[in-house]
Amino acid sequence: MSLSSLEDALEHLAGVRPQTAARTCPLSQAAGARLAAPVIAKVSRPPAAVSAMDGYGVRLADLGKPGAILKVIGEVPAGRPFAGRVGPGEAVRIFTGGEIPDGADHVVIQEEVTREGDRVTCHEGYGEAQYVRPAGMDFAEGDMVIAAGTRIGAFELAMAAAANHDRLEVHCAPRVAILANGDELKPPGSALAPGEIVNSNPPGLAALVRAWGGEPMDLGVAGDTVSSIREHLARASDADILLPVGGASVGEHDHMRTALAEKGFEILFQGVRVKPGKPTWAGRDARRVVLGLPGNPASALVCAHLFLKPLLMGAHAHRRWPAGLAAPLPANGPRRAFLRAHAQLDPEQGLLVRADENQDSSRLSPFIAGNCLIDRAEDAPAAKAGDRVQILWLEGAAPQSGPG
Structure with missing residues (x-):
């Protein structure tokens, strides 16, 4: 053959x-598994418009010029929406993550106001709304937030939890x-x-x-x-x-x-x-x-x-990365070669790779010092230092920065 x-x-x-068959498991047991079904958001994130900063929820129309003085009519910590409405000349104290009250469309950060009693003086004028995260800015209810077949890691678990899932359907x-x-x-x-x-x-x-x-x-x-x-x-x-x-x-x-x-x-x-x-x-x-x-x-x-x-x-x-040779390589033979090597980031030359000098198929030591494989085509000609090659990272490896 x-x-x-x-x-x-x-x-x-x-x-x-x-x-493999699919099963449902809690988030705490899903790391490393592959999704058998897409994750669909059960909620929007954020569910309502919220403040991106600590400050005051106001009407942008009241802040055309610096020096506007507004009356503080309440407070909005995260998780406790304001029951009233912000009218002309009014403001509500608001904290990061707090829901923007009805009537407000802008947040003045606390560093840009002076407060005396129930009055705040705004030092700046504003032409457009700022520091408001709109409802669904990250994702909306019904959005597919993770595709089927995705390998579940830390970020996928965080996303699934944010989408209000406590269990996921995964492949065994x-x-x-x-x-x-x-x-x-x-x-x-x-x-x-x-x-x-x-x-x-x-x-x-x-x-x-x-x-x-x-x-x-x-x-x-x-x-x-x-x-x-x-x-x-x-x-x-x-x-x-x-x-x-x-x-x-x-x-x-x-x-x-x-x-x-x-x-x-x-x-x-x-x-x-x-x-x-x-x-x-x-x-x-x-x-x-x-x-x-x-x-x-x-x-x-x-x-x-x-x-x-x-x-x-x-x-x-099998994603490959381009790298420059740190040392020359001899011509390759009739079989595609995968050379154990070490790659590192050079501050001036970018990603550089050097093959281990002894590629004997019984040697494990090159894996300890190495972090990648150089992919050499069949009958590839000799290559000199600086020539570009393709590498595959070994499992768990990452490029390291060189001195300097």
């Missing part, structure tokens, strides 16, 4: 994204079953015999699954036999996505695809023209998706960003 391009592989995955988090494969793999903290290595992939992959809105399931480590893989896969009957790690290369001990084919999985693609990550593959059965990642740690984490993230979050997961 020929290698797929990244675009073709992502198109296959876009067609099989799991659609897709369950992602992580299955490591290899006789040599042992849990972290183990005493290692010769030939054994620590199974480092599942903890990092589980954290990424959570960050991208999924619910990880750790199936443990399957040995290098079809029977062992079968036994571990039996624990994933309620998973939406199977995420086998390792066991996908061309070798006599790589049995993962064989075991899944026996369970009725159809191959969508088998191998991708990317580096690292050539062995990445995917398949599906009637209900579940399988995304096979390479076993090398760097390959697994890079390919999780390239393939698992859009499978969980959709196409918008």
Whole structure:
């Protein structure tokens, strides 16, 4: 089977994204979930015209010239509307968030008046109304304030609460079953015999699954036999996505695809023209998706960003940013390369990025110092310092400012 391009592989995955059931949950439990229905405002915000400042609610018609003297007839704290009406030559003391009284259409801020008893003298003249927030300035009752499919974070929770929702309809988090494969793999903290290595992939992959809105399931480590893989896969009957790690290369001990084919999985693609990550593959059965990642740690984490993230979050997961090279890069080979790198903001040159010098697919250390991937096209020519490239941010990363 020929290698797929990244675009073709992502198109296959876009067609099989799991659609989980919807449920209703309180706001306190909705963070990280994806909306199953739009959020429609139950109220307007603000519900009535309110003051944007502490001051006095007045009629603009009374303030054509500086020096107007007005009689204070009442007070409007936030949450207690004024029962009367502001007439000619009158004012009402008002505080930020207080409802603008009938008859008033302007707020004179307290710094621009002098008060003596029940009289205020306005120091300025005004040609237009100020410091009044109209009803529905933020949103009106019936407006759609958050679209279906949106991932819920802090700002969405604040908006939903402001729209007077205490519960939201959300999709259940897709369950992602992580299955490591290899006789040599042992849990972290183990005493290692010769030939054994620590199974480092599942903890990092589980954290990424959570960050991208999924619910990880750790199936443990399957040995290098079809029977062992079968036994571990039996624990994933309620998973939406199977995420086998390792066991996908061309070798006599790589049995993962064989075991899944026996369970009725159809191959969508088998191998991708990317580096690292050539062995990445995917398949599906009637209900579940399988995304096979390479076993090398760097390959697994890079390919999780390239393939698992859009499978969980959709196409918008792959936004790229332009950056300038801080150091030259050699010509690229026939596979699209994703180089682990570190980007930072330079006060004069903008966003600059530098690739780690050793891109071996087993090395985890570049992720600790790095924060992004440089996207290098197939057969891209050598690039010099200052040339523009495209980068993808690693999960949780953000550009840092350089010295100066």
